[in-house]
Amino acid sequence: MHIPFDNSYATLPEGFYTRLQPTSVASPKLLAFNENLAAELGISGADPKLVARVFGGNEIPQGAAPLAQLYSGHQFGNYNPQLGDGRAILLGEVIDTNGLRRDIQLKGSGRTPYSRGGDGRAWVGPVLREYVVSEAMHALGVPTTRALAAVRTGEDIARETMLPGAVLTRVASSHLRVGSFQVFAHRGQIDDVRTLTDYAIARHAPEADGPLGLLQHVCDRQADLIAAWMSFGFIHGVMNTDNCTISGETIDYGPCAFMDDFHMGRVFSSIDQQGRYAFGNQPNIAVWNMAQFATALIQQIEDKDAAVEAATAIIHAMPARIEVAWARRFAAKIGIRTPRDGDVDLVQRLLDLMQKDGADFTNSFRALGTDAARDQFTDRAAYDAWATAHADRIADEPDPAGVMRAANPAVIPRNHRIEQMIEAAVAGDMAPFERLMAALATPFEQTDAELAKPPAPSEIVAATFCGT
Template identity: 75%
Template sequence: MTITAPFDNSYAALPEGFFSRINPTPVANPRLLAFNEPLASSLGLEFATKDDLAFVLGGNELPVGADPLAQLYAGHQFGSYNPQLGDGRAILLGEVVDRSGKRRDIQLKGSGRTPYSRGGDGRAWLGPVLREYVVSEAMHALGIPTTRALAAVATGEDVYRETALPGAVLTRVASSHLRVGTFQVYAHRGEIENLRLLTQYAIERHYPDADGPMGLLRAVCDRQADLIASWMSVGFIHGVMNTDNCAISGETIDYGPCAFMDAFHVNRVFSSIDRQGRYAFSNQPQIAVWNMAQLATALLPLLENSDAALAEATQIVHAMSDQIETAW
């Protein structure tokens, strides 16, 4: 009972310091709730029955060719730096090169504890899983760069938050799960060789025409500027624009407390813990610039040690505000 996919796992070939190898934790009674057949076809997935899908995408069996791991990263959360976060409830099964030649991550979210769980249970409950499935596919249909939803699987187990809630696992597809926080963790630790390896990997995977770290910074800023303008144009509020939720690829990632505004309020907030309005609708452009400043800071150890290099990086980041306004 399994599924097959054309796995080609480049991230797993990086040194062990980038991740922890770990398998998903099996669940009691996996049941397929939603399945994105057109996306599955584009990825080259093959399977015999929907029961096979539930069994594998619920985490009870590994698909052929998978090399599961939890990724390490850090991040600024509501402006405060956390030196180690990582995939606390998600496991990257591996990467496939889809039928159009694009490399895609396949990740199980809510698949059990990892070394980065920090006391959490590593699980997800059904409500947020369905929200991410629906909203990410809506964003894709609107033409806005985003991670995709491949499947939602009920686990047959309860998870416990304020009360008992039905558990579920989301299968997420992304161009990659590299984040600003992935760069921050190595810069903060002073692990310059790992930072260099990560930068080269990101360039090769996402921006092959970029000229070194400065070129990567410029390319990511360009993508983020277009992305934020797209959010603003449809009244989308991400809700939690931490640097660990900011993808290097320029895709929308991590749909936590998010929303499309039903009625326009420029300072609308959509997160119960965002009491200061840091991630309000109107603040999203400036937060994107702030996040890119953190990326620039993380890349500084790789840049030419000169006033000119610092000035160029500063100019790239500061230019984003006008880029976002123009794109919007």
């Protein structure tokens, strides 16, 4: 196999990471391989057995520079001074066919110095969940890490019970996180903060003017990302600062979920007992995370008073930035290309009706403009009043139906379908996985009506788990 590695993170000071090899596994077997992404990365000679050995961690390809990255982070608001890649190994980086630098990382590849007593492994369920959901997000046009390969290890690992092990190969613009900066700022290693800032600017924001320019760049990316998540009913579930990327990509699909029936306070993550990362609270958390990023970045600026003032202004402007991105996304969902005064109120009226009636988020938006939309609501009179106002508003819009079709998917990776897919895969049946992947590759087309249906009462998944 040829992987055209061009590694840059490995040239940073050794205190940024630990060099080590992934732990080999007993019997690597390929579950899934993203051939289109492999071609984009310039990977060739991908024989399935060799793919399984390489992306299972048993064979290190030429040019790789395996390492585990150091970072820290706030977890549910509490600072943990040292986290790091506890079950992941960065194999290296490539310059893809579009000229973009991208990481290739193994997840579930064994213990590292940052494992904190964990086994460093993953099981089939979370690996395939991340594979499906990250690729679905990509097809929806949401910035995200990608899935290159899933490999079954031939070993069982201990969670609540013994479960089949697996390794995910993840691709990202980088794995730099807010926590990557926090660890050095917290330790007072200001030269390292400065080194990492220069590296991040060169890699992600060459137009940025110093630390404050980087802060503005990342805030803008995060604002757009949160609006995109919410427009598809996505709940990340664990928005800790170590899961918040500098690139503005969605990362770490642990207890994530897409809503069925709409509710602003919806929580699925089994570990989010207080609803910190509930659907409607995601904008607030994004701003909070960026405030932590600002706190780390300004440590390197000599004029602290001026730095605090400038950073505070950037952070205080972020809620409005999210609102603008949110309004643009949700206006498109009701057929409006360019929102104007009153459109947010029109959207909010619909969301209030959906929440009151328990309407399905995805299917309600997808059906707008058809009789099927009315069927999503129990208070038909209230919906009819809204629909009349909506029809009046879009009467002079160019191609509102086309705008809605492009903004409202027909199919999302629903929780119950993912659980059914995982159960089948554990038993050796990958057909549900393949069916999901085929439908989710073109989410704005109705190619599999069965997968668009919300769960029956007996199929509802009330909680999701990170799998660590």
